[in-house]
Amino acid sequence: MSNAKQIKSRIISIEPSGSYLHLVLEAPEVANYVEPGHFVAIAVGGVGSGMLLRRAFSIHRATADKSIEVIFAAHGQGTQWLAEQKAGTQLDIIAPLGKPFALPRQPVGCVLVAGGYGAAPMMMLAQQLKQLGCSVEVVLGAATEDKLFGVLESKAIADVVTVTTDDGSSGVRGRVTDVLPDAIKRVSAKAVYACGPMPMLKAVAQVSKELAAYSQCAVEEAMACGIGVCMTCVLPVIGDDGVTRMVRSCVEGPVFRGDRVRWDDVDTIPADTFGAPTGGGH
């Protein structure tokens, strides 16, 4: 359970970072509670905004007693508004939210895989894993070079960083899952951490399972509240008891074990789901 607080947070800086924006927020009240995989929900549009719902972003970095950072792309009305805000502006934020990545109890080999700005939470995670004595490989992929994030920073932390792009503009031409099996084998990875689009997570979960590594996937589901009250952001996940339930990605996630998410059934209610309709639908 996160220790979430709703606070007023001043923008310390907002700067372009490749194709993305890098937002630094003054948040001493929450910064110390942030773990890799946590997210922040930011109100957009100002007082009386016609956009009622917060935008959720995974937290890129937290500096003790001081700040939290977010990487985002301005691709909708809400994120466009956020992109136009200036240093000094006060935002209404809730953080930290969600269930973070679970860390291994012993030092083991780990591979961190991310697509695009899904790399945002991975540097903080890589740092913590290194501190635990894990060997860490990072695989970063994107459609094109300008959509990559965190390559340099990852190289400073991880033992090996592999880059893939769909068009070959940087690193290996192809998908992250093309290079993932080798990365897993190189560090004898017991744990694979992933953040990115759903098809990528599905593929990462599958490759990890085949190579007997646990995968932890941070999902991106559309959320309304981010705090667990609205039941919007659900997906079918198999519990410890073997039963599939529609669970909230904001509270039970956003990090799930890759082998527990029914990736092919996302956006459906599988017939064997707890409480599924017995005919005719709900």
Added chain:
Amino acid sequence: MSDLETPDQEIPARKMPARKIPDVSSSIDLTTSLGSLQLQAPTATASGCAAAGRELAQFGDVRTLGAVVTKSIMKNPRSGRPTPRMAETPSGMLNSIGLQGPGIEAFLEKDLSWLTENGVTTIVSIAGNNVDEFGELANRLKDVPGIAALEVNISCPNVESRGQVFACNPFSAASVIETVRREWTSSAPILAKLSPDVTDIVEIAQSVVEAGVDGVSMINTLLGMVIDLDRMKPMLGGRTGGLSGPAIRPVAVRAVYQVHAALPQLPILGMGGIRTGHDALEFIAAGASAVSIGTVVFGDPGAPWRIADELGAELAKRGFTKLTDAIGAAHER
């Protein structure tokens, strides 16, 4: 590696410091009532917008709310509808959750017990697939301690059959309420939650009053649709959804005003897009005795407390010393 934790993880209430009440409203009496139910504060949560209260405990002391109105509970566990379940719309949102819930027994064990142990004023919302299920739920709950009122959700639009929106027809609405009334031997009031998607909401209100309700909750969401032009399909997994938020507020105020005009003695729990104390006072002036804060909680989880404070200030500004003096103030006397 840690396993996936149990899906219904326990969320402890955080101890919060005592709330500061603004000076301007400290002299205003905000207590009110819904029939025999006395409320210490005028703002409640709205069904479906605060789960069973526990998550909101991170943001305020839920014991100080007028009431927590729980998400509608059904007899059996229910998965709800496929995703996407939400589309943001101008000053509002469309949802097609479809009453996802754990079923009455798990609700009693996990949710109501938490509310009761923490001394939260709890209004339990119930929903049935048919008239008999409403009766069974009322029967199951009648002797359970800690239920301040029963809200009968006869108006959820997120059901496969429009025939299940009982509140769209005065006879089916009355039939549900008569059954619940018969089973509900508790002295706690019964509220019927009404739909605005009707030609004459006063007719529906009259029919549920004759069937024995103690009050009405209004309004539920309006049936709506958003088309995703990239997929050239309705955006929501359930195709249609319920529209809520400030976009529907004037519809809700109108509905409260009409029902209060026709049935001035009928207690009304008003809701529909309330975002500020100013909005809340519109509902009170239209004839509501208390208000529920719904969709706005998704963006501002502290809203039920903030709006109570703001309502006090709005009343003070207009020379009221008691909230109850403002109920129905917009009607000609």
